[in-house]
Amino acid sequence: MTDQELFRETHLRWMGKLNRNMQSDLYQDEWGLEQCFNCKFFVPLTNPFGDDYGACRNASSPFDKTVMFEHDGCEFHLLETP
Numbered sequence: 001m002t003d004q005e006l007f008r009e010t011h012l013r014w015m016g017k018l019n020r021n022m023q024s025d026l027y028q029d030e031w032g033l034e035q036c037f038n039c040k041f042f043v044p045l046t047n048p049f050g051d052d053y054g055a056c057r058n059a060s061s062p063f064d065k066t067v068m069f070e071h072d073g074c075e076f077h078l079l080e081t082p
Helices: 003-015 027-034
Strands: 043-044 051-057 067-069
Touching: 003 067
Parallel strands: none
Antiparallel strands: 043 051, 051 067
């Protein structure tokens, strides 16, 4: 299996374990600002996973130490400050 095939297999498996329902047409409008990639506790992984995934480092979140999809999120989200 190539690295790209392994990445694709992993991506599909992880997409099935999201915290939020990504199938909803309203997901982005309802909580667009609360997505992980906007959170100050989100640390992107390196490529190729870095384009879509990062680790949560928020001690208050049940997802602390968990790899998260950038468009997923939780109720402990804090916006990144400029």
